[in-house]
Amino acid sequence: MPEKSRKSLKVNRSKLAHKAAYAVRNPARIAPYLRRAARDGWLRFRSPDHVAYYRAVMASDTASNPEAAVGSRSHERWLALGQMQFDYLQRHGLQKQHRMLDIGCGNLRAGWRFIDFLEPGHYYGIDISPDILVAAKKTLVGYGLQEKVPYLTPTQDLTLDFLPTGHFDVVHAHSVFSHSPIEVIDECLAHVGRVLAPDGFFDFTFDRTEGAEHQVLREDFYYRTETLTNLALRHGLEARFMDDWEQLPHGQSKIRVARPGARALEGPERRGAPEKVER
Ligand SMILES: C[S@@+](CC[C@H](N)C(=O)[O-])C[C@H]1O[C@@H](n2cnc3c(N)ncnc32)[C@H](O)[C@@H]1O
Numbered sequence: 462m463p464e465k466s467r468k469s470l471k472v473n474r475s476k477l478a479h480k481a482a483y484a485v486r487n488p489a490r491i492a493p494y495l496r497r498a499a500r501d502g503w504l505r506f507r508s509p510d511h512v513a514y515y516r517a518v519m520a521s522d523t524a525s526n527p528e529a530a531v532g533s534r535s536h537e538r539w540l541a542l543g544q545m546q547f548d549y550l551q552r553h554g555l556q557k558q559h560r561m562l563d564i565g566c567g568n569l570r571a572g573w574r575f576i577d578f579l580e581p582g583h584y585y586g587i588d589i590s591p592d593i594l595v596a597a598k599k600t601l602v603g604y605g606l607q608e609k610v611p612y613l614t615p616t617q618d619l620t621l622d623f624l625p626t627g628h629f630d631v632v633h634a635h636s637v638f639s640h641s642p643i644e645v646i647d648e649c650l651a652h653v654g655r656v657l658a659p660d661g662f663f664d665f666t667f668d669r670t671e672g673a674e675h676q677v678l679r680e681d682f683y684y685r686t687e688t689l690t691n692l693a694l695r696h697g698l699e700a701r702f703m704d705d706w707e708q709l710p711h712g713q714s715k716i717r718v719a720r721p722g723a724r725a726l727e728g729p730e731r732r733g734a735p736e737k738v739e740r
Pocket residue numbers: 512515519530531532564565566567568569570571587588589590593616618619634635636637640641645740
């Protein structure tokens with residue numbers, strides 16, 4: 462069973478010393494890293510606004526390989542990561558009749574399984590990247606899920622202003638806040654409560670640190686758990702750290718937020734975590 466070491470939780474990946482030690486241990490990764498840093502530097506120069514920048518990153522990555530663009534090294538891993546998300550959510554309350562909002566749905570790595578499971582018209586996927594949504598439509602066609610009439614919509618922000626009040630039983634964001642500066646997360650938490658049904662919940666993953674919060678290439682952001690739970694609280698939501706997610710072979714951590722007292726928040730609280738493997 463994977464376990465995130467105390468050391469990996471304290472590491473600051475933005476520090477030069479960490480990068481140098483990593484390069485010595487992984488010389489084959491130096492050239493790809495430098496290429497990525499140069500590409501990202503150019504994209505940041507062209508798009509100082511984070512969402513525009515990350516949309517450009519996704520356009521570039523999707524053009525090469527949509528499955529790699531959402532973080533999977535191979536088709537087998539793409540299938541496995543989708544299955545992991547689906548199985549976990551089904552074990553933690555997802556029901557066929559639920560209405561689900563999948564924030565940052567990507568190319569439907571997990572989305573096609575949710576669409577297949579839910580009643581027609583009950584899946585709503587949004588993403589900042591039109592390119593990945595085009596890839597999402599291909600996934601939908603590939604699995605023959607047209608009759609499930611899911612919504613797939615590009616978005617510029619996370620105000621969720623085009624969505625109805627009290628509508629969604631489940632809101633989900635897998636590997637989205639791990640790529641988001643705090644303002645984006647704040648915006649989402651400020652507005653998600655409005656679209657949640659009374660007993661609804663919002664599950665999201667994040668890259669956890671127990672040391673200094675930091676980011677790498679403005680692509681990967683590391684937060685302390687309490688930063689995010691306090692932010693949720695400021696927006697009138699209670700949070701639960703989903704400790705059993707940490708037993709799975711996935712490098713991120715998971716938090717569930719809901720209205721105070723919601724049944725979905727019930728559960729034991731423990732800590733522990735795996736090594737980062739993929740997003
Ligand atoms: C690592 S991928 C994960 C995709 C999908 N959730 C999955 O697990 O396969 C992150 C996705 O989030 C999208 N994204 C990043 N920031 C976003 C934001 N602020 N709002 C909506 N989507 C966002 C990206 O375009 C990308 O498709």
